[in-house]
Amino acid sequence: METVAQHLVWFLPMLWLGMVLAISFLEAPLKFRAPGVTLALGLGIGRIVFRALNIAETVLAATLVLSCVALGPSTATWVWLGIAVAILAAQVLVVRPPLTRRSNRVLAGEELPRSHAHYWYIGLEVAKVVALVGLAIAAAA
Structure with a gap:
């Protein structure tokens, strides 16, 4: 059991980080540049994609907590x-x-x-990227 938990604690932060980088910093801004994508269409796609991302993040976070337990x-691993x-919770519940x-x-x-809330979400995404990098480094140490 410990070996599986160790592998999850090493692997899942990087998976989570990759998902955040791909969705928040690539897909989200680029979708509005695609031909024929209106604001309404982009918002509709974004809502679906970010809902799915937040669900996946919640599953990853819960799995990481259980693995750490x-x-x-x-x-340091616990802190990161x-x-x-906490950042994910603030994004989902507050922003x-x-x-x-x-x-x-x-x-x-x-x-x-x-919206100013949009800037808060982006700022929290940047902070979450830092936290996930810190988590990956702490878990690997």
């Missing part, structure tokens, strides 16, 4: 994991609801300025 890793999980309400209004035809 079984393994008993270093304090705690930071990553995404206003973004969802805003996108509902835009999809209903309202023209709104760019």
Whole structure:
């Protein structure tokens, strides 16, 4: 059991990191540059993709926590994991609801300025990337 947990604690942070980088920093900004993608279509795709990403992240986070409970890793591993999980929770529970309400209004035809919540989400994504790198390094040490 310990061997499986150790492999998960080494592997899952990098998987999670790759998903965040691919979705948040590649797919999200590039989809609006594709020919024929309107704001409404891009928002609709983004909502589906980020909902799926957040579900996958939650599963990865829960698996990492359970693996760490079984393994008993270093304090640094626990700290970085705690930071990553807290950031994910803030994104899902605090930042995404206003973004969802805003996108509902835009999809209903309202023209709104760019949301400050959007900048918070991006900032938290950057912080989560740092935390996941820290987690991967701590887990490998």
